Amino acid sequence: MRSQLDYHTIREIFARFEAAEPEPKGELEHVNAYTLVVAVALSAQATDVGVNKATRELFKIADTPQKMLDLGEEGLIGHIKTIGLYRNKAKNVIKLSRILVEDYAGEVPNSRAALQSLPGVGRKTANVVLNMWWHYPAQAVDTHIFRVGNRSGICPGKNVDAVERAIEDNIPVDFQRHAHHWLILHGRYTCKARKPACGTCLIRDLCLFEDKTL
Template sequence: MAKQLDYHTLREIFTRFQAAEPEPKGELDHVNAYTLVVAVALSAQATDAGVNKATHELFKIADTPQKILDLGEERLIEHIKTIGLYRNKAKNVIKLSRILVEDYGGEVPNSRAALQSLPGVGRKTANVVLNMWWRYPAQAVDTHIFRVGNRSGICPGKDVDAVERAIEDNIPVDFQQHAHHWLILHGRYHCKARKPLCGSCLIRDLCMYEDKNL
């Protein structure tokens, strides 16, 4: 695990990220807050592309909690059966949809605690929804961010909670809104797990990765 980079280095890193991609976007397709919750819940141990393929037709016919309940679990499974753990995910989507209808009038709550109380919704999912839909600077730490943060020194930490705190505590506040998207995209397309593309890396001269010159 690399040491935490200093303030000036972090500002330069995110200035470069911002210049390259001023408005980074999440890659999960959705049409409202509810479909975003469902898409993120389905994305656990699955690719965004795989989830988008499965939800493309689903969200055309069921884009609210009540419509999902009307669809029913078995018909929901038919739409998402290409996604890993689809049976358990279908049960959670039905359960969370029922809670949203019964306890929240069919609306998605915008507090982290309320979101995390929904079946299949953990802290990462809640943070994605808060960030992408309500534009709150919540940091959703996934495997890409955990790897990039520790490898580079941008936001090192022994677990995802520590990495989340490192982002919130050390990255300048004017970059907080998009920080997790920049880091996810950097990890997904450049700072890859097995063969990082250090030769073409935007922040190679600032990164603390010991093997970047090999």
């Protein structure tokens, strides 16, 4: 069985994604670049729904690094204690807020290296922020993208770094900006881990997944 789709098939897949959802959006609520960084950092091993529920009130009072420092770690914990690993995440948010105030005049930097230097911000978080806020075609590979990429043959790889490179290498550049959102949403709502909804999948006829459901 082939493990990698060809160029023309991949182009057709993303043309279908685009026709169905021309401007896909990330589901984490935020009001500026800073709150996006915080929301994505909090979302590790948590659902977007759970993070949004916790941050909805938080961001009304702490939407800048200085306001977050003023709130303090314990104050922050009071808002995010429903999120997994909340104590460690609170420490990181306070630390990264202090760095932003002291080293970046309260602004969020827009280079991947600078973002990754912040506590609790890895490559995936940095790529989400670069893509969602600055519209840079960075590819944030999560479990959904890893699964869809390998099942379908769009961007197979043995690890997230390999899948990220495969997205950049295989997907035509005119689809790169929204590629990771289309793949995430497809994995979240259609190509689910345990019960993929192949019967309603708009790329069923193009996908290489052998165990398609009815």
